[in-house]
Amino acid sequence: MSQVHVTLPPGVTIRDPSGNRYTIESLLGRGESGAVYLVRERRLQRMFVLKEVIDPSTQDRERVTFEGEVLKHLKHRALPRVYRIFEHEKLRRVYLLMDYVTGNNLEDLYRRQPAQRFAVSVAFTLLAPVVDALSYLHMQKPPIVHRDIKPANIIISASSGETVLVNFGIAKHYIPDATTALIRRGTPGYAAPEHYMGGTSPRTDIYGLGATFYTLLTGVVPPDVITRIMKNNKGSDPLKFAHQLNPLVPESLSEALRRAMAINAAERFATVKEFWWELTRQA
Template sequence: MLPEHFLLPIGAIIQDRNGESYIVEEIVGKGGFSAVYLVRGERSKQKTFALKEIINPNSHERSQVTFEADLLKRLKHPSLPHVYQVFENSKHNRLYMLMDYIDGKNLETLRKEQFEQRFSLALTLTLLAPIIDAIIYLHNQEIPIVHRDIKPSNIIIPIRMGDAVLVDFGLAKEFIQEKTTNAFRYGTPGYAALEQYGQGTNLRTDIYALGATFYTLLTGTIPVNALTRTVDEHVGDPLPLAHEVNPDIPPRISHIIAKAMSLRSEKRYGSVEHFWQTISIAAIEAETGPASSGDSTPSLYSGSLPQLSQHDKEILATSRVQPVVTTRPQPIRDENPPSVYDGPISQPSSVKPGRWNTKILIALVAFILIGVAADGIFFITTTHRAQSVGNVPVPKASITSTPARATVSLNPYPTLATGYEGTIYDSGVGGANRAEPMYLNTIQQQQDTITGSFRGLGLTLPFSGKVTKDQKITFKVFIEQTSVTLTFNGNIKVGGDIAGSFQSKGPDGQDVQEFGPWNVRQAMALQPLYQAR
């Protein structure tokens, strides 16, 4: 781990070769000889970036960072990150890569938050569908690109909107047909194919990693390392089939994953498209039964996937929820910082210890609830961001004993404000996780019973519901024209903000595939129920 005195201080200003300056607001993550910062453009203060810093880089690292940046600059896909530029500080021998900063949560963290640390088959397919499309895009470039480090911690679910994003191209390589890439002996144990230990990689290397990613997300267990499997192969493969670990997995799905994870690349599926079509069709048939001869076969891009359960939708909605922060803590820095940081910086020894993975990819994401550092990629939570300015005194509200306060204290239920404002996300079919304003107005409360007016999703309707002693809230909005009921569930935070998710049901209780997260804070002023147009 990189010692603190090697890091840039909060408030330092880094200048690129074009004279643009970036203010360091936060240390997002650090590795052996690299760090990642959340920075803000000095001119456009609304724009934040992730800045990856490599300290005392050698020629190979310079070449790899340059390749990674050039690669990502020319790729255009919604599930791939964007790089702006690479520049360096020759005086301090530091190399920088500027990238988009994406708030989100990686699948490894999201998986570990679950009770059994795994997902259902339907949710796994839903989460990985955009990643599959991105890998197909990479493999179908004029010169195909092999990612070589696909794993749950390199797949990010953005908080606000958009599909999952595949990150960390530090090991990516262009693949020339009829010729395998050079051996590199890097990868992540459990996800690296056997050929990554020295035989040279090809497009099927990514299929092994995809199979391993499915295995982890469905079983809650990281697969046995490929090299270990090879050593013990004479007594039987030590990797159990997925359905032997989790009996809920259909055996057919288990065998498809096993084929994708074949130790010998020629025994795997010939393409990502073939693997995806095989596993998605098997999943649909496991839910609905085998298709008859007259039924059409789902195509790769048909969008036909098993239906998500209500629990799956709650997990997906929770992954999109961002804590409401009324005021963002400002970075602590000198009153008159230098225009370009030129302070003393300790240099680590030029002798770098061997390490399993390559440099950390620029931290694209900040987790919603808890930060984690996994396999060389680092992330940070919004909560950590709020706590990072630990020495700033927090004003304490004085409490005056008044008859009104004494009366309120007798109510065991949380007391709501008369109005709230925030955001609601439509994550259902056709919603594309679209963000819209949400308002709760004219709220009235009698003990645990609440009523008021809901505005959002193109609706302005009354609501009614309950609050509980353990700081939970639930309320319903009935749409008379369609007989659909929207049910909102949430948690009331210590500061009064509320966050949760909603779902919709038809008149006979059937799911109408409209759901998503929402979050609100106390409104400064009530929003009008109707606005002039």
């Protein structure tokens, strides 16, 4: 089996250049070019998330190092802290060490609600910290685009009780327009057309944020954007207005969500702040 596809089993210890040792507790997830582990720091017995890029090329190694250094300097209450990035030459892997955020994610929580959706006021409260975090990311130079905004990537922290935006990945370099992209691709229903066609920007996150808000208010995941494009070319967009699925959603709010999820990025709100201002004005 190629080493690219080999993940490390529980019990293996990874040592960083400073001598800190991290024991793998479990595998949290894996992808084509890496994995995510829950690890325990041996000295302090503290839990962390360890992101791994397996057998990177020279270009990938430089890109991962650059983006890791960018993430290390981020400080926001709704974002997990990134502490260090290091390389294990023997294993041919690059690692990113960050906070382990415990708690329930919004996908699980909205499905547990009696109507499998949140009240408008509750959705606003839950997403307010995430909106602030996205604005913070987009104001970085170059802007940082998360590219995988969805309910499953928003956790209500067990320690703070507030929502935290998680799942920053490092998989594929993308800075043609001077933005730093931290996720290879998005999730169907929440991913904008740019995920498939290239040219992501902060407006890509606006699409994902709009789709997330839509799901929390309706209990329905929006149609995949490829399906939308195909049917829209025939004159019928399958994306229903939120108020059609939940009559408690004001029509004006529903229209703002629709604009945020416009197929054409230029038709969306220019910034997260502009989108949020319009939402709060219409609620």
